[in-house]
Amino acid sequence: MNNYTPPYKITSKILKLSTQISEELTKLQFTGVEKVNPMLRKKNRIKTLAGTLEIEGNFLGEEKITAILDGKRVLGTVKELAEVQGAIKAYEKLDSYRYFELDDLLLAHKILMDEILTTAGSFRSVNVKVGEHIAPQPNMVNELMINLFSWLKNSDEHMLLKSCIFHYEFEFIHPFSDGNGRIGRLWQSVILNSFNPIFSLLPTESIVRDYQEEYYKAIEDSTQIGESTPFIEFMLEMIFKSIQNIKDDNVPINVPKDDPIKRLDKIIEIISENKDITILELANKLNVADKTIKRDIAKLKEQNRIIRVGSLKSGHWEVKVYE
Structure with missing residues (x-):
């Protein structure tokens, strides 16, 4: 050998x-x-x-x-x-x-x-x-x-x-x-x-x-x-x-997918606690693919609930608070 x-x-x-x-x-x-x-x-x-x-x-x-x-x-x-x-x-x-x-x-x-x-x-x-x-x-x-x-x-x-x-x-x-x-x-x-x-x-x-x-x-x-x-x-x-x-x-039929609306609320909650969290970390926390998180983030931006300050690499998230 x-x-x-x-x-x-x-x-x-x-x-x-x-x-x-x-x-x-x-x-x-x-x-x-x-x-x-x-x-x-x-x-x-x-x-x-x-x-x-x-x-x-x-x-x-x-x-x-x-x-x-x-x-x-x-x-x-x-x-x-x-x-x-x-x-x-x-x-x-x-x-x-x-x-x-x-x-x-x-x-x-x-x-x-x-x-x-x-x-x-x-x-x-x-x-x-x-x-x-x-x-x-x-x-x-x-x-x-x-x-x-x-x-x-x-x-x-x-x-x-x-x-x-x-x-x-x-x-x-x-x-x-x-x-x-x-x-x-x-x-x-x-x-x-x-x-x-x-x-x-x-x-x-x-x-x-x-x-x-x-x-x-x-x-x-x-x-x-x-x-x-x-x-x-x-x-x-x-x-x-x-x-x-x-x-x-490919989640099998008997494994229910998370409620997308609940997941959006959860993302807001997580970002409120950690404004520097990455897409990948969010995906891991919520046990979904990063592309799902990207879609969710796009939806939240559309709804004007979050904004990104700075670049994806060095910026951070801000949650919009309405009085």
């Missing part, structure tokens, strides 16, 4: 996010969200597929992907349609991949890229440059990947962190001539799913798509300092956001 360990640091932000994610997962399990109905499961898988493809410039979108899944004919270029079909097939096998087996990752790449690349399922034999990053020489790729999978299998690090570290290291090595981004995101989902099956419901890829610039910046920042720490922090935030969103979108 080799002793390769990817470089990273555990920051207080990483610890805090890991704890928050673990707490939210526990809450989700209590709601029975993993027994969510098949329609919602399908909807989230479509979001995942659209998200990961859009990051790579394929904008067929959720509507057309739904039509393809339903066996309907869809207009698109040969490449676009092949990319969608490949992604559908690759994600269909999410539960059967062994996260620690390099052969399974090669199989996933073959399934994903079979109609697009003649070298699908094989490491690249050419040099690649991604932005400013010159990826390792092709003759180094095989050994680097073996070392990375050995670490993935044998490390005692928490699976949440392992999934993020792997994702970054994989993108750094860039082992294939094409499809690296899609496989990196898929494999992080494979690792997370093996840690907790709830992750197969979370469309984390669609959240990453919404923060695409930050995603690439986190990769660049990590490459610049020579460790995956900024990328781990970023991806944990994305995972946390996707959990927050599923709580809002």
Whole structure:
């Protein structure tokens, strides 16, 4: 067994996010969200597929992907349609991949890229440059990947962190001539799913798509300092956001949603006690997604019940008091 360990640091932000994610997962399990109905499961898988493809410039979108899944004919270029079909097939096998087996990752790449690349399922034999990053020489790729999978299998690090570290290291090595981004995101989902099956419901890829610039910046920042720490922090935030969103979108029918009017009053009460509270902190306190809080805040501003003084980053809230 080799002793390769990817470089990273555990920051207080990483610890805090890991704890928050673990707490939210526990809450989700209590709601029975993993027994969510098949329609919602399908909807989230479509979001995942659209998200990961859009990051790579394929904008067929959720509507057309739904039509393809339903066996309907869809207009698109040969490449676009092949990319969608490949992604559908690759994600269909999410539960059967062994996260620690390099052969399974090669199989996933073959399934994903079979109609697009003649070298699908094989490491690249050419040099690649991604932005400013010159990826390792092709003759180094095989050994680097073996070392990375050995670490993935044998490390005692928490699976949440392992999934993020792997994702970054994989993108750094860039082992294939094409499809690296899609496989990196898929494999992080494979690792997370093996840690907790709830992750197969979370469309984390669609959240990453919404923060695409930050995603690439986190990769660049990590490459610049020579460790995956900024990328781990970023991806944990994305995972946390996707959990927050599923709580809002996919709450099982038997779990009643809060009364929105009561929630508005509660927000006023909380802001009265803490004018510096953030959207995320409000979402945590009220156990809803941050996008729900954003809608509530917009409503309260509309009703002229609160105002924001200064910027979102450094400002504060003020509750309007009427005599």
